[in-house]
Amino acid sequence: MKKVLVETSARHIHLSREAVDILFGEGYQLTNIKDLSQPGQFACQERVTVVGPKKSIERVSILGPERKASQVEVSFTDARTLGVSAPVRESGDVANSAPCKLVGPCGEVEISEGVIIAKRHIHFDTATANEMGIADKQIVKVKIDSDRTTIFDDVVCRVSDAYAFAMHIDTDECNAACAFGEIYGEIIK
Amino acid sequence: MKKVLVETSARHIHLSREAVDILFGEGYQLTNIKDLSQPGQFACQERVTVVGPKKSIERVSILGPERKASQVEVSFTDARTLGVSAPVRESGDVANSAPCKLVGPCGEVEISEGVIIAKRHIHFDTATANEMGIADKQIVKVKIDSDRTTIFDDVVCRVSDAYAFAMHIDTDECNAACAFGEIYGEIIK
Numbered sequence: 001m002k003k004v005l006v007e008t009s010a011r012h013i014h015l016s017r018e019a020v021d022i023l024f025g026e027g028y029q030l031t032n033i034k035d036l037s038q039p040g041q042f043a044c045q046e047r048v049t050v051v052g053p054k055k056s057i058e059r060v061s062i063l064g065p066e067r068k069a070s071q072v073e074v075s076f077t078d079a080r081t082l083g084v085s086a087p088v089r090e091s092g093d094v095a096n097s098a099p100c101k102l103v104g105p106c107g108e109v110e111i112s113e114g115v116i117i118a119k120r121h122i123h124f125d126t127a128t129a130n131e132m133g134i135a136d137k138q139i140v141k142v143k144i145d146s147d148r149t150t151i152f153d154d155v156v157c158r159v160s161d162a163y164a165f166a167m168h169i170d171t172d173e174c175n176a177a178c179a180f181g182e183i184y185g186e187i188i189k
Numbered sequence: 190m191k192k193v194l195v196e197t198s199a200r201h202i203h204l205s206r207e208a209v210d211i212l213f214g215e216g217y218q219l220t221n222i223k224d225l226s227q228p229g230q231f232a233c234q235e236r237v238t239v240v241g242p243k244k245s246i247e248r249v250s251i252l253g254p255e256r257k258a259s260q261v262e263v264s265f266t267d268a269r270t271l272g273v274s275a276p277v278r279e280s281g282d283v284a285n286s287a288p289c290k291l292v293g294p295c296g297e298v299e300i301s302e303g304v305i306i307a308k309r310h311i312h313f314d315t316a317t318a319n320e321m322g323i324a325d326k327q328i329v330k331v332k333i334d335s336d337r338t339t340i341f342d343d344v345v346c347r348v349s350d351a352y353a354f355a356m357h358i359d360t361d362e363c364n365a366a367c368a369f370g371e372i373y374g375e376i377i378k
Contacts, residue, residue, distance in 0.1 A: 075364060076364035076367075077266055077360070077361075077364055088336050088337060088367070119337075120337070141340075143342075147277050148277060148308075148309070148341075148343060148362075149342035149343045150339060150340070150341055150342060150365075151330075151339070151340035151342060152337075152339055153332075153338035153339060153340060154337060154338045171266070172266075172361050172364035172365045173337075173364075173365040175264060175265035175266055175361035175362075175365070176339075176361045176362040176364070176365035176366070177365070178265075178277070
Protein backbone atom coordinates (compact mmCIF):
# COMPACT_ATOMS: atom_id res chain seq x y z
CA MET A 1 0.00 0.00 0.00
CA LYS A 2 1.41 3.31 -1.10
CA LYS A 3 0.49 6.15 1.24
CA VAL A 4 1.00 9.85 0.74
CA LEU A 5 0.58 12.73 3.19
CA VAL A 6 -2.40 14.83 2.08
CA GLU A 7 -2.01 18.56 2.63
CA THR A 8 -4.75 21.13 2.05
CA SER A 9 -3.76 24.32 0.27
CA ALA A 10 -5.96 27.19 1.40
CA ARG A 11 -6.34 30.11 -0.99
CA HIS A 12 -3.03 31.85 -1.64
CA ILE A 13 -1.11 34.04 -4.06
CA HIS A 14 2.24 33.83 -5.79
CA LEU A 15 3.50 37.27 -6.81
CA SER A 16 5.83 38.40 -9.57
CA ARG A 17 8.67 40.77 -8.69
CA GLU A 18 6.79 43.56 -10.51
CA ALA A 19 3.67 42.94 -8.43
CA VAL A 20 5.66 43.05 -5.17
CA ASP A 21 7.16 46.38 -6.25
CA ILE A 22 3.73 47.88 -6.87
CA LEU A 23 1.86 46.32 -3.93
CA PHE A 24 4.53 46.76 -1.26
CA GLY A 25 6.98 49.30 -2.68
CA GLU A 26 9.99 49.25 -4.98
CA GLY A 27 12.54 46.66 -3.92
CA TYR A 28 10.43 45.35 -1.02
CA GLN A 29 11.43 41.91 0.26
CA LEU A 30 8.66 39.51 1.36
CA THR A 31 9.04 38.19 4.91
CA ASN A 32 9.30 34.42 5.40
CA ILE A 33 7.28 33.46 8.48
CA LYS A 34 7.00 29.72 7.83
CA ASP A 35 8.75 27.23 5.60
CA LEU A 36 6.32 24.99 3.70
CA SER A 37 6.65 21.29 2.94
CA GLN A 38 7.99 21.97 -0.56
CA PRO A 39 11.69 22.91 -0.33
CA GLY A 40 12.33 26.65 -0.72
CA GLN A 41 8.64 27.58 -0.53
CA PHE A 42 7.46 29.74 2.36
CA ALA A 43 4.42 31.56 3.76
CA CYS A 44 4.85 35.34 4.00
CA GLN A 45 3.87 37.72 6.75
CA GLU A 46 2.39 40.10 4.15
CA ARG A 47 -1.19 39.76 2.93
CA VAL A 48 -3.14 41.21 0.02
CA THR A 49 -6.77 41.77 -0.86
CA VAL A 50 -8.09 39.96 -3.93
CA VAL A 51 -10.86 41.93 -5.62
CA GLY A 52 -13.31 40.26 -7.97
CA PRO A 53 -16.28 41.65 -9.90
CA LYS A 54 -18.64 40.47 -7.14
CA LYS A 55 -16.79 40.65 -3.82
CA SER A 56 -13.33 40.92 -2.32
CA ILE A 57 -11.43 38.49 -0.14
CA GLU A 58 -9.15 40.20 2.35
CA ARG A 59 -5.89 39.11 3.96
CA VAL A 60 -5.04 36.43 1.41
CA SER A 61 -1.74 34.64 2.13
CA ILE A 62 1.25 35.18 -0.11
CA LEU A 63 3.58 32.26 -0.74
CA GLY A 64 7.20 33.00 -1.63
CA PRO A 65 9.55 33.15 -3.34
CA GLU A 66 8.48 35.40 -6.20
CA ARG A 67 7.49 33.78 -9.48
CA LYS A 68 7.62 34.78 -13.13
CA ALA A 69 3.88 35.51 -13.22
CA SER A 70 1.44 36.32 -10.43
CA GLN A 71 -0.98 33.48 -9.71
CA VAL A 72 -4.00 33.36 -7.40
CA GLU A 73 -5.06 29.88 -6.28
CA VAL A 74 -8.60 29.67 -4.96
CA SER A 75 -11.35 27.10 -4.41
CA PHE A 76 -14.64 27.05 -6.34
CA THR A 77 -16.19 28.46 -3.16
CA ASP A 78 -13.81 31.43 -3.31
CA ALA A 79 -14.25 31.85 -7.08
CA ARG A 80 -18.01 32.15 -6.53
CA THR A 81 -17.41 34.72 -3.76
CA LEU A 82 -15.15 36.75 -6.05
CA GLY A 83 -17.50 36.33 -9.01
CA VAL A 84 -14.90 34.89 -11.37
CA SER A 85 -14.96 31.81 -13.56
CA ALA A 86 -11.65 30.21 -12.68
CA PRO A 87 -10.48 27.06 -14.51
CA VAL A 88 -9.01 23.94 -12.88
CA ARG A 89 -5.32 24.11 -13.86
CA GLU A 90 -1.89 22.91 -12.91
CA SER A 91 0.21 25.56 -11.19
CA GLY A 92 1.93 27.80 -13.73
CA ASP A 93 -0.63 27.12 -16.47
CA VAL A 94 -2.39 30.46 -16.26
CA ALA A 95 -2.99 31.34 -19.94
CA ASN A 96 -6.55 32.64 -20.32
CA SER A 97 -7.43 31.93 -16.69
CA ALA A 98 -9.53 34.42 -14.71
CA PRO A 99 -8.60 38.06 -14.05
CA CYS A 100 -8.73 39.96 -10.74
CA LYS A 101 -7.32 42.95 -8.94
CA LEU A 102 -4.76 42.69 -6.12
CA VAL A 103 -4.60 45.43 -3.49
CA GLY A 104 -1.60 45.95 -1.21
CA PRO A 105 -0.59 48.74 1.18
CA CYS A 106 1.30 50.67 -1.54
CA GLY A 107 -0.72 50.06 -4.67
CA GLU A 108 -2.96 47.94 -6.85
CA VAL A 109 -2.28 45.47 -9.65
CA GLU A 110 -4.82 44.36 -12.23
CA ILE A 111 -3.96 40.93 -13.57
CA SER A 112 -5.65 39.92 -16.81
CA GLU A 113 -5.16 36.23 -16.02
CA GLY A 114 -3.79 34.17 -13.14
CA VAL A 115 -6.77 33.12 -11.03
CA ILE A 116 -6.98 29.32 -11.09
CA ILE A 117 -8.31 26.41 -9.11
CA ALA A 118 -5.30 24.18 -8.57
CA LYS A 119 -5.67 20.72 -10.06
CA ARG A 120 -5.11 18.16 -7.34
CA HIS A 121 -1.61 16.76 -7.53
CA ILE A 122 1.13 14.83 -5.82
CA HIS A 123 4.67 16.13 -5.55
CA PHE A 124 7.19 13.29 -5.77
CA ASP A 125 10.89 13.56 -5.16
CA THR A 126 12.64 11.49 -7.84
CA ALA A 127 13.71 8.70 -5.47
CA THR A 128 10.16 8.13 -4.16
CA ALA A 129 8.75 8.25 -7.71
CA ASN A 130 11.26 5.65 -8.88
CA GLU A 131 10.59 3.44 -5.90
CA MET A 132 6.83 3.61 -6.56
CA GLY A 133 7.17 3.33 -10.33
CA ILE A 134 5.60 6.74 -10.95
CA ALA A 135 6.43 8.89 -13.98
CA ASP A 136 6.13 12.67 -14.22
CA LYS A 137 2.64 13.66 -15.46
CA GLN A 138 1.20 10.22 -14.63
CA ILE A 139 -2.44 10.26 -13.52
CA VAL A 140 -3.38 8.21 -10.45
CA LYS A 141 -6.28 7.85 -8.01
CA VAL A 142 -5.93 8.57 -4.31
CA LYS A 143 -8.25 7.08 -1.69
CA ILE A 144 -8.82 8.94 1.54
CA ASP A 145 -10.33 6.87 4.34
CA SER A 146 -12.31 9.17 6.61
CA ASP A 147 -15.78 10.06 7.84
CA ARG A 148 -16.50 10.76 4.16
CA THR A 149 -14.31 8.25 2.37
CA THR A 150 -13.50 9.56 -1.09
CA ILE A 151 -11.42 8.43 -4.04
CA PHE A 152 -9.97 11.35 -5.94
CA ASP A 153 -9.44 10.40 -9.57
CA ASP A 154 -7.41 12.38 -12.10
CA VAL A 155 -4.62 13.24 -9.66
CA VAL A 156 -1.54 14.40 -11.55
CA CYS A 157 1.90 13.24 -10.40
CA ARG A 158 4.72 15.76 -10.62
CA VAL A 159 8.23 14.44 -10.21
CA SER A 160 11.29 16.57 -9.45
CA ASP A 161 14.35 16.54 -7.25
CA ALA A 162 13.10 19.92 -6.04
CA TYR A 163 9.95 18.38 -4.54
CA ALA A 164 9.08 16.74 -1.25
CA PHE A 165 6.62 13.84 -1.33
CA ALA A 166 3.11 15.19 -0.55
CA MET A 167 -0.35 15.46 -2.12
CA HIS A 168 -2.06 18.84 -2.38
CA ILE A 169 -5.83 19.35 -2.49
CA ASP A 170 -7.90 22.49 -2.03
CA THR A 171 -10.29 23.37 0.78
CA ASP A 172 -13.41 22.17 -1.07
CA GLU A 173 -11.75 18.80 -1.66
CA CYS A 174 -10.56 18.68 1.95
CA ASN A 175 -14.10 19.34 3.21
CA ALA A 176 -15.66 16.82 0.81
CA ALA A 177 -13.31 14.09 2.00
CA CYS A 178 -13.03 15.15 5.67
CA ALA A 179 -9.29 15.27 5.08
CA PHE A 180 -8.69 17.17 8.30
CA GLY A 181 -5.56 16.97 10.43
CA GLU A 182 -2.67 14.68 9.55
CA ILE A 183 -4.16 12.40 6.95
CA TYR A 184 -2.71 9.99 4.41
CA GLY A 185 -4.11 8.87 1.07
CA GLU A 186 -3.63 5.55 -0.64
CA ILE A 187 -2.20 5.89 -4.15
CA ILE A 188 -4.02 3.66 -6.65
CA LYS A 189 -2.39 3.30 -10.07
CA MET B 190 -24.25 1.01 -15.86
CA LYS B 191 -26.52 2.46 -13.20
CA LYS B 192 -26.74 6.23 -13.36
CA VAL B 193 -28.30 8.59 -10.86
CA LEU B 194 -29.04 12.31 -11.13
CA VAL B 195 -26.75 14.17 -8.72
CA GLU B 196 -28.32 17.17 -7.05
CA THR B 197 -26.46 19.62 -4.82
CA SER B 198 -28.18 20.70 -1.63
CA ALA B 199 -27.09 24.19 -0.66
CA ARG B 200 -27.38 25.13 3.02
CA HIS B 201 -30.98 25.05 4.22
CA ILE B 202 -33.21 24.71 7.25
CA HIS B 203 -36.15 22.53 8.20
CA LEU B 204 -38.31 24.14 10.88
CA SER B 205 -40.57 22.69 13.53
CA ARG B 206 -44.08 24.12 13.91
CA GLU B 207 -42.98 25.75 17.17
CA ALA B 208 -40.03 27.43 15.46
CA VAL B 209 -42.28 28.79 12.68
CA ASP B 210 -44.61 30.23 15.33
CA ILE B 211 -41.75 32.06 17.05
CA LEU B 212 -39.80 33.15 13.97
CA PHE B 213 -42.74 34.22 11.79
CA GLY B 214 -45.68 34.56 14.18
CA GLU B 215 -48.31 32.29 15.72
CA GLY B 216 -50.03 30.15 13.08
CA TYR B 217 -47.92 31.49 10.19
CA GLN B 218 -47.93 29.33 7.05
CA LEU B 219 -44.69 28.99 5.05
CA THR B 220 -45.00 29.96 1.37
CA ASN B 221 -44.15 27.31 -1.24
CA ILE B 222 -42.26 28.99 -4.08
CA LYS B 223 -40.77 25.87 -5.69
CA ASP B 224 -41.45 22.16 -5.52
CA LEU B 225 -38.28 20.10 -5.04
CA SER B 226 -37.38 16.76 -6.61
CA GLN B 227 -38.50 14.85 -3.51
CA PRO B 228 -42.31 14.55 -3.52
CA GLY B 229 -44.03 16.97 -1.10
CA GLN B 230 -40.83 18.91 -0.35
CA PHE B 231 -40.65 22.57 -1.31
CA ALA B 232 -38.51 25.68 -1.07
CA CYS B 233 -40.08 28.55 0.87
CA GLN B 234 -40.16 32.25 0.16
CA GLU B 235 -39.21 32.98 3.77
CA ARG B 236 -35.60 33.11 4.92
CA VAL B 237 -33.91 33.12 8.30
CA THR B 238 -30.54 34.13 9.69
CA VAL B 239 -28.44 31.40 11.26
CA VAL B 240 -26.26 32.76 14.06
CA GLY B 241 -23.19 30.88 15.25
CA PRO B 242 -20.61 31.73 17.91
CA LYS B 243 -18.28 33.14 15.23
CA LYS B 244 -20.41 34.64 12.46
CA SER B 245 -23.94 34.66 11.05
CA ILE B 246 -25.22 33.50 7.70
CA GLU B 247 -28.14 35.54 6.45
CA ARG B 248 -31.05 34.65 4.20
CA VAL B 249 -30.80 30.89 4.60
CA SER B 250 -33.45 28.94 2.66
CA ILE B 251 -36.21 27.14 4.47
CA LEU B 252 -37.45 23.85 3.06
CA GLY B 253 -41.01 22.82 3.82
CA PRO B 254 -43.10 21.19 5.06
CA GLU B 255 -42.50 21.56 8.79
CA ARG B 256 -40.74 18.73 10.61
CA LYS B 257 -40.80 17.35 14.13
CA ALA B 258 -37.48 18.99 14.99
CA SER B 259 -35.69 21.97 13.46
CA GLN B 260 -32.60 20.98 11.48
CA VAL B 261 -29.94 23.15 9.84
CA GLU B 262 -27.99 21.49 7.04
CA VAL B 263 -24.71 23.19 6.21
CA SER B 264 -21.39 22.40 4.56
CA PHE B 265 -18.06 22.26 6.41
CA THR B 266 -17.34 25.64 4.81
CA ASP B 267 -20.49 27.06 6.42
CA ALA B 268 -19.81 25.34 9.75
CA ARG B 269 -16.41 27.02 9.86
CA THR B 270 -18.03 30.38 9.04
CA LEU B 271 -20.56 29.89 11.86
CA GLY B 272 -17.91 28.58 14.22
CA VAL B 273 -19.70 25.34 15.04
CA SER B 274 -18.47 21.77 15.04
CA ALA B 275 -21.21 20.05 13.05
CA PRO B 276 -21.16 16.27 12.60
CA VAL B 277 -21.77 14.39 9.33
CA ARG B 278 -25.21 12.82 9.84
CA GLU B 279 -28.20 11.43 8.03
CA SER B 280 -31.16 13.78 7.95
CA GLY B 281 -33.22 13.47 11.14
CA ASP B 282 -30.31 12.14 13.21
CA VAL B 283 -29.67 15.33 15.16
CA ALA B 284 -29.01 14.06 18.70
CA ASN B 285 -26.01 15.91 20.13
CA SER B 286 -25.33 17.73 16.88
CA ALA B 287 -24.29 21.41 16.93
CA PRO B 288 -26.36 24.26 18.43
CA CYS B 289 -27.15 27.63 16.85
CA LYS B 290 -29.58 30.53 16.99
CA LEU B 291 -32.20 31.18 14.29
CA VAL B 292 -33.46 34.71 13.73
CA GLY B 293 -36.69 35.51 11.90
CA PRO B 294 -38.74 38.69 11.49
CA CYS B 295 -40.83 37.98 14.61
CA GLY B 296 -38.43 36.33 16.99
CA GLU B 297 -35.44 34.16 17.74
CA VAL B 298 -35.05 30.47 18.53
CA GLU B 299 -32.03 28.90 20.21
CA ILE B 300 -31.67 25.28 19.21
CA SER B 301 -29.43 23.15 21.43
CA GLU B 302 -28.86 20.67 18.60
CA GLY B 303 -29.83 20.38 14.93
CA VAL B 304 -26.88 21.71 12.93
CA ILE B 305 -25.52 18.87 10.81
CA ILE B 306 -23.56 18.24 7.63
CA ALA B 307 -25.79 15.94 5.60
CA LYS B 308 -24.23 12.58 4.85
CA ARG B 309 -24.26 12.05 1.10
CA HIS B 310 -27.12 9.81 0.10
CA ILE B 311 -29.30 8.49 -2.68
CA HIS B 312 -33.08 8.57 -2.50
CA PHE B 313 -34.58 5.52 -4.21
CA ASP B 314 -38.22 4.95 -4.93
CA THR B 315 -38.97 1.31 -4.14
CA ALA B 316 -39.37 0.25 -7.77
CA THR B 317 -35.97 1.64 -8.80
CA ALA B 318 -34.31 0.13 -5.72
CA ASN B 319 -35.78 -3.29 -6.53
CA GLU B 320 -34.76 -3.02 -10.16
CA MET B 321 -31.19 -2.13 -9.15
CA GLY B 322 -31.05 -4.63 -6.29
CA ILE B 323 -30.54 -1.94 -3.66
CA ALA B 324 -31.68 -2.31 -0.04
CA ASP B 325 -32.53 0.49 2.36
CA LYS B 326 -29.38 1.60 4.28
CA GLN B 327 -27.07 -0.10 1.76
CA ILE B 328 -23.74 1.69 1.25
CA VAL B 329 -22.53 2.20 -2.33
CA LYS B 330 -19.94 4.22 -4.20
CA VAL B 331 -20.85 6.81 -6.83
CA LYS B 332 -18.46 7.90 -9.57
CA ILE B 333 -18.82 11.36 -11.04
CA ASP B 334 -17.04 11.88 -14.35
CA SER B 335 -16.10 15.53 -14.66
CA ASP B 336 -13.20 17.97 -14.78
CA ARG B 337 -12.38 16.58 -11.34
CA THR B 338 -13.49 12.99 -11.57
CA THR B 339 -14.30 11.73 -8.09
CA ILE B 340 -15.63 8.53 -6.57
CA PHE B 341 -17.71 9.20 -3.48
CA ASP B 342 -17.55 6.20 -1.17
CA ASP B 343 -19.81 5.62 1.83
CA VAL B 344 -22.97 6.83 0.08
CA VAL B 345 -26.05 5.68 1.98
CA CYS B 346 -29.08 4.43 0.02
CA ARG B 347 -32.50 5.34 1.38
CA VAL B 348 -35.46 3.51 -0.07
CA SER B 349 -39.07 4.63 0.24
CA ASP B 350 -42.19 4.95 -1.84
CA ALA B 351 -42.16 8.59 -0.74
CA TYR B 352 -38.85 9.26 -2.54
CA ALA B 353 -37.87 10.17 -6.08
CA PHE B 354 -34.63 8.68 -7.43
CA ALA B 355 -31.81 11.22 -6.93
CA MET B 356 -28.46 11.59 -5.16
CA HIS B 357 -27.85 14.50 -2.82
CA ILE B 358 -24.43 15.98 -2.06
CA ASP B 359 -23.47 19.25 -0.40
CA THR B 360 -21.76 22.28 -1.92
CA ASP B 361 -18.25 21.24 -0.80
CA GLU B 362 -18.74 17.85 -2.45
CA CYS B 363 -20.19 19.49 -5.57
CA ASN B 364 -17.18 21.80 -5.84
CA ALA B 365 -14.68 18.98 -5.20
CA ALA B 366 -16.21 16.89 -7.99
CA CYS B 367 -17.14 19.72 -10.39
CA ALA B 368 -20.67 18.34 -10.21
CA PHE B 369 -22.14 21.46 -11.77
CA GLY B 370 -25.27 21.58 -13.92
CA GLU B 371 -27.22 18.46 -14.81
CA ILE B 372 -24.83 15.69 -13.89
CA TYR B 373 -25.21 11.95 -13.38
CA GLY B 374 -23.21 9.59 -11.20
CA GLU B 375 -22.48 5.94 -11.78
CA ILE B 376 -23.58 3.74 -8.88
CA ILE B 377 -20.92 1.15 -7.96
CA LYS B 378 -22.02 -1.60 -5.59
